[in-house]
Amino acid sequence: MKHPLLPLSETMHYILLSLKEPLHGYAIMQTVEEMSAGTVILAAGTLYGAVENLSKHGWIEPVPGETGRRKVYRITQDGERILEIERRRVEHLLSLYETRDLHEET
């Protein structure tokens, strides 16, 4: 059966992509805002819940050895696998945007 978090919501998608570099909570929000050109601005409760959810499924993990009070997260191998599945889905959708553009062909 398909994983309940798939397809990824926009929030989860951006967070997973941002965590290809290790970041703590607030830095995730800043990175996502930048990556999305200001269209996705995560609020505190949404970010906390998403990070909780993603670590529960083992797609992200706290970076060991970080000594600050803020937990720093990064993507895991399972998370990378999920992104690969999502990449194929999005690429397929994109290809449909090309081939189903019937107006341009006529």
Added chain:
Amino acid sequence: MKKRRWFINLLKEEKWLNDRLAEGYACRRIGPLGGYTFEPSGRRMVMRLDYQDRMSAGKYEDYKMTYADFGWTLLKGSRWGSVQYWQKPADGRDEIFSDAGSLVAFYKRLTHYALTMACLFFIYICAVFNGRIFNAMFNIKASYLTDGLWEMEGSSFWRAFLFETPFAMLRFLPAWIFAICCLMCLYSYYQYYKLKKNYA
């Protein structure tokens, strides 16, 4: 300025609090029994209420840290399954949930919370009134324990009646108060449930 209020519906409480803040106040303290302390504030403040189930000490630290980084100050809350009161100066980023998924999850937590409270009140009234809840609610005469009170006449009746009334009310009113609490919880449950359906 101190105000005393009692809310069962968290969304109404949030609305009421923000109405006070819009009048130019900041909330300074929230007491355990519905006492809210406000002070005049030069900056426009906003409050948001969250509900979280019981969580470990470590997780609660992470939770508080995340909100604190976004500028929120915790006015009241605990990690033992409780409402969390957050306040911050208004700056246009004043929500704590930014997507439909987290809003649905929030309403889901609220419906569980309201249902749990309703069950607790129900168990409480059943235990305290030995299951004879309707007797406790509708037979007001049974709340008076003075022997032969209802056979007395004239001034001796009124003296005995008035003397016992405060004690009788202590026996009689809790049944009503808790039954009303129970209904209010179910009503909140229904309201949260409707909101949840809008987003899911």
